[in-house]
């Protein structure tokens with residue numbers, strides 16, 4: 032039995048196409064997409080439709096990540112339509128509009144995938160953890176917290192969300208973070224996914240890295256309208272793609288309070304972060320040149 036798990040596509044169609052081709056050449060029995068197909072990237076609708084076609088033709092199983100939830104929430108009656116709270120979620124509203132407000136397919140996605148091997152061992156995949164789809168499993172997680180995040184522990188626990196690949200043996204459970212297709216944050220720009228094999232002697236797992244046409248993804252940022260229409264945070268997302276390292280949490284830690292209190296605008300905060308010494312080398316067209 033061979034299972035492939037890909038995750039965190041984030042509207043990056045060239046990365047998704049490259050990973051799908053690699054997966055198909057491996058000929059798995061099952062393919063799970065562990066969430067964040069849409070949002071915080073240029074081609075959410077194309078990526079959703081790509082996965083839906085694979086669901087119909089090859090039985091791919093999509094799960095719902097926190098970014099599916101964020102896009103769904105844009106259609107709630109109490110979603111902010113202006114002001115600073117709207118501006119900070121402008122990229123999600125942009126994705127919601129790209130989907131023409133049709134989020135039924137996102138709402139229909141399951142929270143987890145589970146398969147039992149003939150020896151009774153369970154393979155389970157979720158977006159982040161059993162505690163929720165924003166509760167990521169990171170490299171330095173203490174044992175006690177990890178135990179709670181995967182409980183009840185299966186033989187193989189597959190997670191994503193953090194965009195950082197990880198393989199860890201924990202109390203007889205193989206914990207694997209498959210990393211991200213669309214925006215890896217481990218300083219390796221190649222797309223990431225996981226291959227899992229069950230044989231009568233047990234489970235094996237490996238992380239696979241796949242190069243893709245990143246120049247095309249940058250062109251998609253422009254031609255889709257994402258870079259102009261999704262707000263200043265789209266500039267951070269473009270730099271994250273080039274740097275293969277996350278910037279949004281750092282931005283939030285530094286500026287969220289100041290933005291919400293009106294001490295700085297969202298655009299000013301993004302400009303300030305982009306001129307930091309370690310970020311500046313990754314600036315350039317089609318993004319802001321500061």
Ligand SMILES: [Mn+2]
Pocket residue numbers: 067096097098158164192193
């Ligand atoms: Mn996520």
